[in-house]
Amino acid sequence: MPPPTPAPRSTGPALELLVHGVGGTTPQDMLVDPSTVRVTGDATAAIYRRSIDVDAEQHPERYREKPVAEAYCWSNLTSGNGSRALWLLLLPFMVINLAHWMRPIARRRPRAIRLYGLLVRLVALSLTVLLTAAACEVALDLTAWQCAGVPVCSGRRSWLGFLSAEQGGWWSQPGRRLALAAVVPAALVGLLWFLSNRTWSAYESQRPLTGAADADDEDEPGEAPAPDPVRPALGRPGFWYGRRLVARLRAAHT
Structure with missing residues (x-):
């Protein structure tokens, strides 16, 4: 039986994250304070604190008996035009991405960790x-x-008339037909590149509030996490800041 995982360590104040429902609400209502400050995020989704709690990390002694309340407002993520449905094309890739972060803990087994990362990338x-x-x-x-x-098939579809071999047009040659049809998979790859580039520039390139400049290199998929201090996956900089790593993966896929 493997030894129990030690509890995550934290030297700062405890945080209480408030998340509204699908109806949406303002950070002022969630924090019950008319004066709030956005500490991270943008106009689409952001985290807010009370004005008096902005410098909580610099004064942890004030919050030994109570957590720092933060409000996560995400209502604008579900609003927009119909083109937002195109994000569903990236859903399978998101599942593969989650497979990496769901890797069981394997300390002192760097080869197994690298092999797991290699297999996940091959699946992606x-x-x-x-x-x-x-x-x-x-x-x-x-x-x-x-x-x-085939004349029978192309004759039933008027939009294929200019490609029909029976009509003998310029596009009716097999090589030209295939060259024109190749635009479809090329456009699909271009669409995936466009969507992933928007995701990368809007989210993965946002530097965390705290951390080193190369925080995205701390948690490469093929490397074992640092044993000290012990932090959950959500608290590791590489989970949120993948500017360089995601850029390399985008280049490999598109």
């Missing part, structure tokens, strides 16, 4: 290849090669 890469191959199958094989090359 195979997911990218699978998505691109599916787009190629539909656009190049089923549509441009098979359907456009």
